[in-house]
Amino acid sequence: MEVKVQSDDLEYVVSTVRSYINSYETDVNPLYIRFYFFESDNPLLDENFDEIRKILVPSGYIPAVIKGPENYIEVTRRPKENYRSIYVNIIMLVLTLLSTVYVGSIYAASFVRPGPYYEFYKLLYGFVFFSLPLMFILGIHETAHYLVARRYRVNASLPFFIPFPYIIGTFGAFVSLRDPIPDRKAMTEIGAAGPIAGFLASIPLMFLAQYFEKVIKPVNNVIPFQLNYPLIYKLFGIFEPVKVPVFPMVFAVWVGIFATAMNLIPAGQLDGGHIVRGLLGSRAYILNYIFLGFLFYLAIVYNYLGWLFLALFVIFLGLVHPPALNDYARIKMRDVFIGIFCLLMFIITFTPLPIKP
Structure with missing residues (x-):
């Protein structure tokens, strides 16, 4: 469920992002706020974005960097979660x-x-x-x-x-x-x-x-x-x-x-999946599918059900690692x-x- 980002804290979010990022346009939407920027105007983008993240995430917002035909930082409100005792x-x-x-x-x-x-x-x-x-x-x-x-x-x-x-x-x-x-x-x-x-x-x-x-x-x-x-x-x-x-x-x-x-098997949400997703970025999905096939191959060739269960576990948790x-x-x-x-x-x-x- 998406949560509306408009609230009394809207000015707080805008001022926080603008204090670290030079943006040329701001798009305010009921579900998100986008701050459009040029990379040439933000040589310290990675460091400054991390400062934004450290401020906004504990405050209930999730910022993300999106690059494409236009580059922007998108801020959405974080859904409330209940954690176990x-x-x-x-x-x-x-x-x-x-x-x-x-x-x-x-x-x-x-x-x-x-x-x-x-x-x-x-x-x-x-x-x-x-x-x-x-x-x-x-x-x-x-x-x-x-x-x-x-x-x-x-x-x-x-x-x-x-x-x-x-x-x-x-x-x-x-x-x-x-x-x-x-x-x-x-x-x-x-x-x-x-x-x-x-x-x-x-x-x-x-x-x-x-x-x-x-x-x-x-x-x-x-x-x-x-x-x-x-x-x-x-x-x-x-x-x-x-x-x-x-x-x-x-x-x-x-x-x-x-x-x-x-x-360490580089697939899905396993630790190896985290590592290759971090190192290879979005291209890591190729290894995900290769090693998923590798697990099924081992299960068949060695008649060992443990690999089959692990492959199904990887699929259940999500094969493609989120960015x-x-x-x-x-x-x-x-x-x-x-x-x-x-x-x-x-x-x-x-x-x-x-x-x-």
Whole structure:
């Protein structure tokens, strides 16, 4: 629903924009205000527009740069939104902790000797060796999104964790951006922050998991599934045994690394989708469709339904990524290097068939 922009604050909006932008015409409409400008009259357009954005967005307005036959800044009134209470975050966090502890205790059963405290130690192992490392990686990932968003003055929610008491104990977590993304630079860096932070958090835990795996030996040889390990394990000289039960912490870190790879797929609203949309602008839709087809290809060739579900999830959230408020702002070389680093991360964390039954 579009909201009328005319109000007692009309003069406030006009004076704010005109104090930063040299415009030659103003068009006042019940749904928007447009300020037409020449680029030659506004050499600091990107910087000045960001100042406008910082003032108007918290005041209930959304400015956007539009370029074409005529260039203009369009300001619309922001629809009122109701956000969930922080108690929802806390409840979902607690439920996800319980969910991951429960799932972790199932995998811990192969490493706990039968005895009077068998169930207690299963839960303890599930908490220490599965829930904690997995929740730490996911938490670091989402906290990085949150902090970088706030650095760009983009309001964001605290992380929402999603419980799922089966296989990995969770469907992950997400941070809800409550403000529009200001420009392509912010879009790239907000999108990349989570995978980079989660990836860096996983590396020391990989070695710690290997240490505990050598110390705590399995008490049976029940092997419900086998993992395919991505290239990063070989790069660090880690070769996990495949004919023994997977130690819970090894599996938890593997899940964290696999989540990094999935998030970096450049499609739709995934983190990789944010990154390529920021780097390539409107041309990113080409990669969106290519990688969507890639997911369907993997689902068919490897008979792995996980890729099919991810492809449908991408379609459900929206395959074409919405633009930033200033979709024409130039990105910096630092962001290009961030994109290259994310591509390398994807290569060394991705595996086409994650789990072998």
